[in-house]
Amino acid sequence: MLTVTACGGGDDKPAAARSSQTNVSATVAGVVAPAKVEVIAGLTGCKVKIRTEADQLREGVCHTEEGDFLITTFPAEKYKLTWLDSAAVYGGEYLVGTRWVVSAKPVLLETLRPRLGGTIQELRGTGPAPGPNAS
Template identity: 75%
Template sequence: MQSQRGNLGRIAAAGSLVALLLATACGGGEGEEAAAKDTPTNVSATVAGVVAPAKVEVIADLAGCKVRIRTEADELREGVCHSEKGDYLITTFPQEKYKLTWLDAAAVYGGKYLVGTRWVVSAKPELLERLRPRLGGTIQQLGRVGPTPAPTTS
């Protein structure tokens, strides 16, 4: 009975932490000033896993760059940013199903992507490796689809 109460206490504490993180990460303010206030500046990958889906701007801040939004749609929000180390394409999705559709379409192009809950970051593989400890997620290799060239006989 004692260990069951201890587990419930830990679960309640974890739930409170998640609620607190979501409340602070998903503030209702609009504009650059509100985004700057709501954006964490020093977040571990564990916390970023909860925070990152909130906004393209949060991911850009973790990457160390200022984002320029290039697509605002019902299915996704996409921004590009440039840092001293390189360029990033950051895409967030309101639902996981949109991310999966996007990844299916991106497979045609191949390449590596840093993928998390309702977000994808495109960049050079070495930039993705550097960003992963701060942002979380997994690096996925997407393959090209279609016929492969026939072997040559020489």
């Protein structure tokens, strides 16, 4: 875990001038790095059960009082984009962040978004249309 502490030690230089390049880079990297399945689960109050460990993704299932959802993380953005392309066949709404996706009912996504960030994306289904009713 990255901890950043700012102290004014009586130095007359602005804080930015006192920061070393290493400290600034580490801080920026910590802020923009995507979360792990366990971190996202922790932000939602869920104890996650990992169901998939693969080179291109990790998935965990969460069961909470608010509802059930699936958290998927990716080692690179290109894997997330491929996953979203594949999920488009099924349609639905997903909460999407940097190298992660949460799958849940739309109402639950709305409650998770303030805690996790990301954007809600609606994917259009491209599967076959339902057949005629044989009444």
